[in-house]
Amino acid sequence: MIADHLTGIEQFGADLWKLADDLRANSGLASNEYFMPIMGLLFLRQATNRYYAALATIEADKAAGKMPDRPLVDADFRRRRAMLLPEAARYDVILDMPKDGQIGAALTAAMEEVERHFPPLAGQLPKDYERFDDELLESMMRKFDTEALRNAFGDVFGRIYEYFLAEFSKQGAHDNGEFFTPPSIVQTIVNVIEPDHGIVFDPACGSGGMFVQSSHFIEDAGQDTMKRVTFYGHEKNETTAKLAQINLAVHGLQGTIRAGNEAITYYKDPHELVGKCDFVMANPPFNVDEVDADKVKGDKRLPFGLPGVNKAKKVSNANYLWMSYFYSYLNENGRAGVVMSSQASSAGRDEAIVRQKLVETGAVDVMIDIRGNFFYTRTVPCQLWFFDRAKERDPQRADHVLMLDARNIYRKVSRAIYDFAPEQQKNIAAIVWLYRGQADRFLKLVESYIAQAIAEGRATAEPLADYDKALGKLINLVQPFVTENRDPDPLAETWSELTGVRATLAADIAGFDAEVSARAADWAGAARDNAGLHAARAGLHPMAERCRDMTKQIDLAAKLAGRVVDTAIKELDARDHALWPNAEVTRARKALEAARAAAVEALRTARYFVKQADWLQERFPDAALRDVEGLVKLVSRAEIAAHDHSLTPGRYVGVAPEEVDEDFDFEEALRSIHIDLKGLNEEAAELAARIARNFEELGV
Template identity: 85%
Template sequence: MIADHLTGLEQFEAGLWKIADDLRANSNLASNEYFLPIMGLLFLRQATNRYYEALAAIEADKAAGKRPDRPLVEADFQRRRALMLPEAARFDTLLRMPKGGRVGEALTEAMKAIEDSFLPLKGQLPKDYERFDGGLLERMLRLFDSEALRTASGDVFGRIYEYFLAEFSKQGAHDNGEFFTPPSIVQTIVNVIEPDHGIVFDPACGSGGMFVQSSHFIEDAGQDTMRRVTFYGHEKNETTAKLAQINLAVHGLQGTIQAGNEAITYYKDPHELVGKCDFVMANPPFNVDEVDAGLAEKDRKRLPFGLPSVNKAKKVSNANYLWLSYFYSYLNENGRAGVVMSSQASSAGRDEAIVRQKLIETGAVDVMIDIRGNFFYTRTVPCQLWFYDRAKERDPARAEHVLMLDARNIYRKVTRAIYDFSPEQQKNIAAIVWLYRGQSDRFLELVESYLARAVAEGEAAAGPLAAFENELGKLIDLAEPFATETRDPDPLADIWDELKSAQATVSADIEAFNAEVAARAAAWPGAARDNPGLNAAREGLHSIAERCRDLTKQIDLAAKLAGRIVDVAVKELEARESVLWANAEVNRARRALEGARADAVEALRAPRYFVKQADWLQERFPDAELRDVEGLVKRVSRAEITAHDWSLTPGRYVGVAPEEVDEDFDFEETLRSIHIDLKGLNEEAEALAAQIARNFEELGV
């Protein structure tokens, strides 16, 4: 399962940087002068995507009789978190402009039209495209019409903003510990604090990703974001603040974002939100030094625990605990906060430890989560998530405990350099927090959803499996006249027999798989939804998961054997010269078989995947109640924290996770598969060596 906010972006970014190189080479502009115009084009691309998504939803409602047949108005699109784009501002309209047309003028007019129709964006969009070469703008438009961006979801805007920050080497941002927060971390914060009402504040809002993900959470619950919450933000970089407003607008959202010198949180509180916020969420810059202690100390209401360490130059030597104090001070009596923080902060000593002790003694510190490195796109540093809950202060039983969760072993590898949480991993982390809060019903609902999905995916696999069986049969039928021709010796004989046997096994296994899925699907509606019932249903689905594993291996084997038949026939027996071999048809059938194999394997992966998610939860929490799990989670008392010098580092409490054994590893089948591959590689190597020898002979060497 690939992260939707990253799908296809690596290839796209390479092309994006080529355009940036074009801009740099063919203009007199500095990088910061063409950064915003490029982001403006990305805004048009995403705004157009969302416009057509909303339009399709509106038309579907009209067809279903859910809305009257009347002219569309802005509110129709706002309800679906989109802008009602004027036709001249839609990306496809601009793409249809005649080659060599006045693209720069058209883009500028498009931006003006959007600002005129959506006042919160007034003065925020770039409107200087006429200074760029028309041919270059046309190439940029075509680049932004890639499949990756036409179908992209998630905070793509923020992701590409981060890419530009890295590539343009904006050291002012990165050297101060500021970087874009990956969506999976933001979503994890949102899942824990659940920002569904009131004032939502981000005092280091960057490109606005925290607001966007909060909106997704609210919309997924069937609520209207702008009726439920009010967004406030600080962003000292004015260009970044514009991007945040644009990012909000493309999602049909509005917020009040203060920018520039008035938004330097260390010294200013422009929105005057102390004690007023229902939710605070942020990824502030880590480990900032040289904050003026005198200026910071003037606003004592935001520093309820006093200043952390101040050096001889009257500077705060590390601002982490300034931020941690600010987040606490902004919350109202029931407010929650979720904060990304340097891993160093949770066990920092000296004056930082004194501030941390005071913070813990309030009872507001609720959850601590350790995150491994490589989650940030441009930094390999690990981090921690801190969570506050001011309502916890007034509950003596809860105030005495903190949930320590070490998620460093929870991740998926998206690329060689980037890790994240899958959507299910995010939900599983949230489920642990639900148990901590006594919400076993939500835990069981999640388990139930995984099992239901496993059953549904099992039923859905019938189509791809039938397609694979059909394509395998086609290729075998095409190859059979040549493959069964009498020859001595016959290099195809053993492979052919093995292929026919594999075909029969695959057909029998598919029939058995479909029969068992049908039986489980019939039994599922009557399964009890309590914990014992779901445990029993989950265990009953293990046989389907095992069939998925075994059938995948058989399908891979059959496809490889079919490929070997073709390779041997063509390379060793010169099948192309035979009237019994329809080469073009065989090649088409082989390509079709590979596509069908990939689809079938993916279809079989899904049921097993969701059974494994249910296993992960119920094996660790078999009674649907929170318990300590070695290496993962522990509910820690204040006495334990005191004994550990007030440290809030989860790894110090939860212990080391036991090494997991992969029970699904099948050595024999893996070795057999490797043998098939190795045999083919050896034959290719022999052929290549022979060709090299012939070349040397021709050269007279």
């Protein structure tokens, strides 16, 4: 599953901040004291969500005869990645209990009950709720009972952990570059290394997001995570390690996570996993310069030696310690995917020597450049490094590294946050599939985009009909007033344009429906090979162009309808006229805006999937890997050596050509500006007249 984790994140953060304000003002506690109680509440919220979702699936399986009608046991829920929550530990039950001053005790008892039923969580959950005021606890619980959190999924704990780190300025957790890895980056790592069996290790596991996304990958392939993999982790911050255990538990997962001093990867290997891991995934702290060189010298996990030692006998920069660890933990067929500072791939001096030795092993597999603003609290760019130890034994594969510059692949989630859309993650993975000779997977993805585009095209019928109905209703409501004889008539020009646009739009909707039906019929008989997919995709371009043109017409009609209403009210005092049904017009205008948004989104989605198929097939027309300027290049070790063993993708792939915005319509833009400008000019004239009247009344 490639999930969309950042939808509504700004509102999500704002709601959390309100909760933090309440706690700061009313609890008398410092942020580090109420951090875990909040996480405990979120744990119960999420565990309850998953419990009821699993219960619904179980009941459906019983009804379908897929399982016997018998008392439920823990295993029934674990198979569905949930916990069999005791009734007294369910969020809704606690929230609905009588308010008799016992909420704190009930929450503490709930945590103890969960730990009894789920031994991996023993000692991990907060149990100090009785020190909170009951009214405050109820307020907190109700804030976490929103529709968004009742339906939350994905690595919720990691997002909230990062949010609190940012808002409460826990600089101790940030000073060494330690911060939560955004889900879209984690998912990209998972898509490339495909951790579907054996030992999965994260030596800087944070809140456990790597494990959770690995589980999603395995479950989507129809496998049982706990039967396929074993999770191991290190996390030096004990509070964060507790979050990781909670995060695993709420997803019905288990792992062995070591915390505290014994889990400082620079000096300890508590799991003794050197040479044993099938997959290593991590986002380690960047650019650490306080590692004691004497303590790590001679470590068997450092086959390439130390990357430089400063005068204080500290390792100058620990980035390449981490790289050596990742390499050493892998078995002979193991893969690793890690996040690293963008500075590391071209670092000089002793770090360059270690990098050269890494390249010469042949294990360096893929390098991906990521632009800045992907992390929630920092704007720094980063790179993803991928190792494949099996590649070392294949002379042809060992001699090349796939360089992929993904800095131009992103979507803007908010002013400060970027990420990969789900389809962008798939497209990056598709390039790697071609690199590995898996053209069939590439073609399946293109096929899925074409099928989705047609399905979304068909799904536009209802929102387009709703929009036409909403537009017609508003027009019918105002028509008796608008068509009264006036001279001059300030509504005439706009009304004429509106009715004309509506007539054109009605014809366009009918034509679009016919176009979609024709393309669906063609697709049913189309070949699914590369040539057939090219032809089917090209056949969708008229449909996609209609989506673009109709979106403009829909927006224009809505804007003109709004202009008619505003002009009638402001210039003709329509609200005081017997022919003007004011309340109905207001409701109809709101309904039109909702219908417009739905119709535009439906058209955008249909066109979006055509564009995704275009993106892949235009860049890789033969369903085979090729160099694409500014995006990807397969680079030999000789070429890497000629560039001082730099592993910076942008150094090899070149600069992407500037893309022309095909959606920009100069004529339409001028028309929209004209409508807006006309309204602004009329408002300015009205304001000037009002000012003049005021001056007259003052006798000026």
